[in-house]
Amino acid sequence: GDSVTQMEGPVTLSEEAFLTINCTYTATGYPSLFWYVQYPGEGLQLLLKATKADDKGSNKGFEATYRKETTSFHLEKGSVQVSDSAVYFCALSDRADSWGKFQFGAGTQVVVTP
Amino acid sequence: DAGITQSPRHKVTETGTPVTLRCHQTENHRYMYWYRQDPGHGLRLIHYSYGVKDTDKGEVSDGYSVSRSKTEDFLLTLESATSSQTSVYFCAISEISGRALDTQYFGPGTRLTVL
Secondary structure, eight states, X not given: OOEXXXXXXXXXXXXXXXXXXXXXXEOSSOOEEEEEEEOTTSOEEEEEEEXXXXXXXXXXXXXXXXXXXXXXXXXXXXXXOGGGOEEEEEEEEOTTSSTTOEEEOOXXXXXXXX | OOOEEEEOSEEEEOTTOOEEEEEEESSOOSEEEEEEEETTTEXXXXXXXXXXXXXXXXXXXXXXXXXXXXXXXXXXXXXXXXXXXXXXXXEEEEOEETTEEOOOEEOOOEEEEEO
16 A cells, blocks of 8 residues: 655754755555644644656745655755754655545654754 | 634543544535544544545544534544543545645644543
8 A cells, every 4th residue: 555654753953954854655546745844732734745746846945856766755955944843744645545545654853953 | 724623622531431522624625534643653544534424444443433414524532532542633634636635734633631
């Protein structure tokens, strides 16, 4: 079945550093891919998404490109801020498998220090 | 922000008592979900619904039941709460877009403590 694997955290880095969170997936069909962010005490919020191969999603300085050849959707940000400290989840939805469900990665905690 | 509310937001209850959590949406989305989130386990799907009166089990459905009598409301019931059901519960909604499900929108969560 479909699955999502993302790098384990916590990831700790200094303000203005470059952030990469790796995400790879397995899917039987042509999934849509998502990154969600969860701040402490809150629900998950959509950060960005991509619905087909080579699409790039972007929002708030974050970017991720849908790479079908490497089945990846890595999240990047060029210069993080303390306010980016949160847990980030990679997810997919795939019509061909588990119709009606999303698959989530385990989440990666990011801690940005001043 | 998507119009999703959850009630109650916090609840403390005792082992063996029934508990019902409510999710209400104003987006008219067909799909609704209940997840639980626990440290070290990420998000786990409990039940989901793909229409009024149409529901299906997720990966951790034991001990939980759901009902959806209206498009806008999705209820999660713990028939006899146990301490292992202490968790944060999230409701989510989604709709079909083209060939796949589109973005899931999440509610603010309900923190449930079973003593």
